[in-house]
Amino acid sequence: MKHQSKKSTQKNCFTCQTRNRTEWCGLSDDEMKLLNEGKMSRKHPSGEAIYHDGDPCTGIHCVESGLIGVRKLDASGGEILLRLNEPGDTMGYHAFLAGTDHNNYAEALDSSVVCFIDAPTVRTLLDHNPSLGLRFLRHAAEDLDAAEDKVLEISTQSVRARFAQLLLVFKDRYGSVNDSGEMTLDLPMTRRDLAAMLAIRPESMSRTIRDFQEKDIARFAKRQVFVPHIDNLLNELEMPDGL
Amino acid sequence: MKHQSKKSTQKNCFTCQTRNRTEWCGLSDDEMKLLNEGKMSRKHPSGEAIYHDGDPCTGIHCVESGLIGVRKLDASGGEILLRLNEPGDTMGYHAFLAGTDHNNYAEALDSSVVCFIDAPTVRTLLDHNPSLGLRFLRHAAEDLDAAEDKVLEISTQSVRARFAQLLLVFKDRYGSVNDSGEMTLDLPMTRRDLAAMLAIRPESMSRTIRDFQEKDIARFAKRQVFVPHIDNLLNELEMPDGL
């Protein structure tokens, strides 16, 4: 909120680092040119909203750098963090496709650069290149899977298990494991946001962390996490047995 | 399980009652012909599975009559009922689109007739008619919305509120309200399945029902529900205030 986000159009889709990870990877040169000229790049300081709940959807967003959190508010003030979007991810495409207003909102969790592609450009590209539509279709189908998995997870797994699961998901992107099974990890967000990802209160998050420390499952210092034996983490997953 | 489902191809897409409610409503006569010849109609007795969790997705399903429940199993035995599919609804399209195996399963909650359209036919139609893809896209986007709403609902609303909400949703399809605010409703499923829809145990469902009766919010007799004042139901929704 402190700094206004800055418009900047010097970014170039042709040289964008994330190009191969986006939906747009199959575009022809002509189409890329259209995309490049239709997009608008914007830098958002940490904490700034990319779009708000209830905003009309006037196009879609593409993350170039940083980290974006997609949040959803409850009628009675509850808030959860639905998912994270990273460089190459497309955001807000689903309100666009459903033809509805946004029903969640996106916020930069880190200083981030996000490109905006307005609706007419997207529509032109969709009409012009059917495979783009199929890529969106696949993306939507995958997100749907993930959302349904999340419903199941929240309603059947304990907070401990969900937290262990989250740490393991983070491992792939923000951490590493060495030969002896030690895992180190750099949390990409505050504890409050960790809580929002698990759909619990910050107090419960804090207690779960303390719990993991007391049981020597993991040690937490600021955003650094150290897990001496990754197997201990796997044991927290509520699996019936083997696997 | 008791009766084997029966193959029958006498059904005709051109005369299908649900035609205007399906994704297929924009097809040309030629395309309809292809669809009609590529589909396979099957009658499923109540309780029979349409497809199973983990099955490879070999096409998509379209409900002609009856009621289908889409369920999902947890690793540790938990089960939830994700959504209901009614005549005109397309099922299993999202595993098809994502190119994955089914990761949930569908079961007839009533004696139902379901058409199966094999993958090659769907793919041909998709290639041939881009607007079909867009309709699927829209459908997927709407389901995604619904799934995310459900995540929020489960994690922030009490069981009482979720049950009241469910009854109100059922009202539109299985019930009616008269001028004096009395609502009558015919539940489309067992209490066990109601519980699965709310992601709770049957015992908790039973207690919530008793609770509603003791507070004169609703009376339950078998699958008949009578709500003397629909406003009382609305009061159970956990809204901050007005609206």
Place this chain on the structure above:
DNA sequence: CGGGGGTTTGAGTCCGTTCAAAATACGTGG
């Protein structure tokens, strides 16, 4: 009738919440 699943009930437990307060970290301006 008899069997078997669905439903209800009870008692006890546990997990996560709520509310309140203290401690810690963080950014800003001096």
Place this chain on the structure above:
DNA sequence: CCACGTATTTTGAACGGACTCAAACCCCCG
């Protein structure tokens, strides 16, 4: 670089809602 004000995080105590386990009941269907 330190001091200050604010937001985040931690902690405690008490509560409460949904779960577990177990038993009885009731239907429905064969």
